Amino acid sequence: MSAILKDLKREFPEAETRLQFRNVFELLIATILSAQTTDEQVNTITRALFKQYNTPQEFAGLSPLELEPLINGCGLFRNKARSIIGASQMILERFGGQVPDSMEELMELPGVGRKTANVMLNVGFGKPGLAVDTHVQRVSRRLGFAENDNPEHTELILKSLIPVRQWGRAHHLFIWHGRAYCQAKKPKCHECPIAKRCPGRQT
DNA sequence: AACTCGGGGCA
DNA sequence: TGCCCAGAGTT
Missing domain, CATH: 1.10.1670.10 (Helix-hairpin-Helix base-excision DNA repair enzymes (C-terminal))
Known part of the structure; x- marks a missing residue:
């Protein structure tokens, strides 16, 4: 090896990662969007998305019908919209507005499985993942x-x-x-x- | 273990 | 036209 x-x-x-992000929350959204698509499409959509919304508070208040058209273009848009809104709500209500930095807590977020949690640990927080x-x-x-x-x-x-x-x-x-x-x-x-x-x- | 979500890119 | 792509949730 x-x-x-x-x-x-x-x-x-x-x-290194090709996903573009400015903070761990933006990385989380980009990583959720990255399922079954290419990083270039994700970067384009994430860039446009964060021109309008930036914080877990803002995403948590969106309805699926508001968010879906904004992330259309990288596939699985209904699942991803539901995941982004649900994860934002949980970050807000359960984790004090901060993206959690442990495997167990990350995997409690909707739309976050083992792969995404490991990306957050490693790329987002510089922890073993x-x-x-x-x-x-x-x-x-x-x-x-x-x-x-x-x-x-x-x-x-x-x-x-x-x-x-x-x-x-x-x-x-x-x-x-x-x-x-x-x-x-x-x-x-x-x-x-x-x-x-x-x-x-x-x- | 199999199924579903899904538009864009490419052969 | 058909198949794959920085997956996750449900049955």
């Missing part, structure tokens, strides 16, 4: 680190193989690698910088 991370660091020296999304899951599977498609199990395996200080970096390296080379459909194994270390490579 350490050799793989070293090679990926050389390939992607600037690997390793988010397993579809990229991380697929890359881990092909590299032989994950033997099934249970993201929570993959998270535990990766955490056991990677020093805690590098969890965030490893998460982004796997994502960038998954986008650039290790795509789901037609992976570019012939150009892949770590193909020689990959038992799942295709010839």
